[in-house]
Amino acid sequence: MTSAAVVCTELLLRNFRNFEELRLELPPAGAAIIGDNGSGKTNLVEAVYYLEIFRSFRGAPDEQLVRFGEDVFFIRGRFRDATGRETEVAAAYEPRTRTKRVTLDGNEPARLSDALGLLGAVVFSPSDVQIVAGGPGERRRFLDIVLSLNVPGYVTALQRYRHVLRQRNAMLRAEVSGAVLEAFDEGLVQAGARLVVDRARWVAEHASRFSELFREIGDDGSATLRYHSDAAHAGAATEAEAATALRERLARVAPRERERGVTLAGPHRDDLGLIMAAGEHGVDLRQYGSGGQQRTGAIALRLVEADTILAARGRRPLVLLDDVFAELDPGRSRRIIRLFREGGHGQVALTAPKDTDVELGPRAGAPWSGPAAAGLPRPETGVAEVARWRIAHGRIGA
Numbered sequence: 001m002t003s004a005a006v007v008c009t010e011l012l013l014r015n016f017r018n019f020e021e022l023r024l025e026l027p028p029a030g031a032a033i034i035g036d037n038g039s040g041k042t043n044l045v046e047a048v049y050y051l052e053i054f055r056s057f058r059g060a061p062d063e064q065l066v067r068f069g070e071d072v073f074f075i076r077g078r079f080r081d082a083t084g085r086e087t088e089v090a091a092a093y094e095p096r097t098r099t100k101r102v103t104l105d106g107n108e109p110a111r112l113s114d115a116l117g118l119l120g121a122v123v124f125s126p127s128d129v130q131i132v133a134g135g136p137g138e139r140r141r142f143l144d145i146v147l148s149l150n151v152p153g154y155v156t157a158l159q160r161y162r163h164v165l166r167q168r169n170a171m172l173r174a175e176v177s178g179a180v181l182e183a184f185d186e187g188l189v190q191a192g193a194r195l196v197v198d199r200a201r202w203v204a205e206h207a208s209r210f211s212e213l214f215r216e217i218g219d220d221g222s223a224t225l226r227y228h229s230d231a232a233h234a235g236a237a238t239e240a241e242a243a244t245a246l247r248e249r250l251a252r253v254a255p256r257e258r259e260r261g262v263t264l265a266g267p268h269r270d271d272l273g274l275i276m277a278a279g280e281h282g283v284d285l286r287q288y289g290s291g292g293q294q295r296t297g298a299i300a301l302r303l304v305e306a307d308t309i310l311a312a313r314g315r316r317p318l319v320l321l322d323d324v325f326a327e328l329d330p331g332r333s334r335r336i337i338r339l340f341r342e343g344g345h346g347q348v349a350l351t352a353p354k355d356t357d358v359e360l361g362p363r364a365g366a367p368w369s370g371p372a373a374a375g376l377p378r379p380e381t382g383v384a385e386v387a388r389w390r391i392a393h394g395r396i397g398a
């Protein structure tokens, strides 16, 4: 089953990373891009996903994305939805003037945030393991991106929260009076309560699916998601309750904040707990999980992200798999592929260092074969075949 999906039909890159000029026409089923290290595979994934979030999924600053020695990069994609409607999304950045220009069908949106999440895409990358193994900031970043793209109003609350937090921290550093500081508290509490409620709701809605996926992929142990927050531990379910809890926390930490000169309560200190069952107890996957279990956790989170896109936008995401199978043992790879196949999916673009690392769907002229067919459409569904391309030095050929 492949319900409503958005597909990328055409991609154009100019002076993006190691691509001087690249034009691709993508089949609806997707493409496998095979190439050595350093050939530009991740750069290509980065470019496609740039049109979803208008920044690098690797966290690279925009100026790094401009091809060495050039002045500006340009990315343009054409996307077709299930009704056949086409949208053109383009982005350009010029470091010298620090201008980023985003257009939708040639028009600049009123705010950049209006153009966020237009494609509905998910990137799977080996660096995702950092979401599990890294510090709380990595997990907050994951939550913030997923919620910004899928929950209306979240990104606005997040921007407001960060703005007030910066101001409040500056006031604390300047050792202003309590009355001046209080002027910032309510803004922090209001925006913060919205973040807390949306995060708590997302975790509550997806925790059991996460557990299910973790079990299915990993076959060694079970795990669940838990939201840790200053304002949610009391079971705050509404914004008003979260605001009350946050106000109380702020009052409690006030003396320490004065000493330290920094805001010590609020959703900028939240964490998304990944808790693994160990006998009677739950232990942190971050501290106690094996490498394989941590990778399983990361992939389960990305699959939950794909579910979130489907639930929020009613369509299957464009799936970008950057070098993921090379890192996984065959059992895990096979089970992930089965999940893709069972769940249905949109277009898939997959990168790998070697042809043999991925058993792909039908090649032109070749019969459907192999147990690990990457979950790509079977020939009998009548869906176009998956393109198979080689990449070297920022150039793509058959």
Ligand SMILES: Nc1ncnc2c1ncn2[C@@H]1O[C@H](COP(=O)(O)OP(=O)(O)O)[C@@H](O)[C@H]1O
Residues within 6 Å of the ligand: 016, 017, 018, 019, 035, 036, 037, 038, 039, 040, 041, 042, 043, 044, 064, 065, 066, 067, 068
């Ligand atoms: N701004 C840039 N201009 C030109 N080349 C770049 C730029 N940024 C990265 N590169 C080059 O891109 C290559 C890495 O590409 P990447 O997509 O990460 O490779 P891989 O195929 O291993 O995923 C390196 O050779 C690097 O020098």
Ligand SMILES: [Mg+2]
Residues within 6 Å of the ligand: 041, 042, 043, 322, 323
């Ligand atoms: Mg790479």
